[in-house]
Amino acid sequence: SLYPHSLQSLDDMCASIVRSHRETSQYRVEELQVLRWKLYSREEIQVYQSKSVDEMWQHCASRLTDAVQYVVEFAKQIPGFRTLSQNDQIALLKTGSMEVVLVRMSRFFNAENNSVFFDGKFAGVEVFKSLACGDLITAVFDFAHGMCALKLSEQQIALFSALVLINADRPCLEDRGRVQRAQRSLEFGLRHILHRDNQESLMHKLNQRMAVLRSLCSLHMEKLQWFSQHYPLTAHILFPPLYKELFA
């Protein structure tokens, strides 16, 4: 059922969300573990740093668009999401998809050498220099650091990602009540698995992470505005249509 009242259907709901997370996570953590120490050489870093601003933005935008598409697939499999109106689904994805991309990105972060998986190897902040938005990238890395410190399991990340998306506080929702009910059952599910893992203290920390996510994503929107003003051609013509649909 959509709003589980028995433990069995709560377990079923959690299991289905974990399965969807696994099927739509673009890269598996185990796969990237073996690449953790595959870093860019000085020459390769030089190549990235000599790209023009709009070339590097375009390069990242296409990767972010791919990642957003996987998040859309994940969202469509969340029970409480599918039954929402088309407009509410778009409203939740417009504001939540980049936040889920960030949560997922933190799974590909190596806190020991402060690098993140990008384009096949692990990259430090210096690789993104030509984006000309050091504060955004630093914030992305800091967020990934903070998420790594929580040492979440894939199940906990799956439920957390679903909660980041199904958020009744998002603007311009038509049926806020329905989103609220779906959000409550997901909160119930997350509490259930945290209780089972004997990690209830994580709930408070995850709520703090949600607040950080929201501030980070308003920084993103600022940066996207800045970029599309300075490089209108790239932003309006070259950005993949989905990206424009979600962020324009």
Ligand SMILES: CNC(=O)[C@@H]1CCCN1C(=O)c1ccc(Cl)c(COc2cccc3c(C(F)(F)F)cc(C)nc23)c1Cl
């Ligand atoms: C395995 N790799 C990954 O998971 C990430 C997510 C999708 C693809 N991807 C990367 O390759 C990647 C990994 C790390 C970093 Cl720092 C980046 C560069 O990130 C960004 C550069 C420009 C704008 C970004 C914006 C902005 F502002 F557009 F909203 C927002 C986010 C969050 N990240 C931006 C990228 Cl694109």
